[in-house]
């Protein structure tokens with residue numbers, strides 16, 4: 001698997017861990033630094049993927065990757081606000097954004113791997 005594929009898989013695993021971890025953080029703030037760390041690492045890794053997606057000719061992956069980067073930035077913003085002053089609205093926004101991100105990252109993974117498999121079959 002190429003580095004972009006490995007990083008894409010890491011991003012998918014990251015969001016799968018990040019959502020339950022977020023619910024743990026609501027009751028135990030000791031895990032907050034890990035939650036923030038994964039969020040920031042996710043931002044860097046999605047930025048890396050976007051850099052490669054922009055060079056490819058897959059329009060849908062370009063758009064979805066840009067959207068994912070924007071949503072992670074928003075998620076960091078909402079998360080930082082929750083630390084300052086928690087409110088029901090912010091919490092709902094943070095949760096909704098988390099599930100939208102899960103779907104987008106899943107779709108990016110599906111598109112990337114299904115086209116990669118097709119290209120492999122054609123070239124072999």
Ligand code: HEM
Nearest residue numbers: 018019022023026036039075076079080082091094095098
């Ligand atoms: C991709 C990144 C992230 C995802 C998917 C995510 C997801 C979640 C989820 C599902 C929850 C539990 C529900 C809730 O109370 O809102 C949560 C809680 C929380 N998250 Fe995140 N989060 C991310 C990044 C961040 C970042 C970067 C910060 C801080 C800068 C942060 C701060 C918090 C805090 C403080 C809570 C506890 C909220 C409470 O006590 O009600 N999150 N997160």
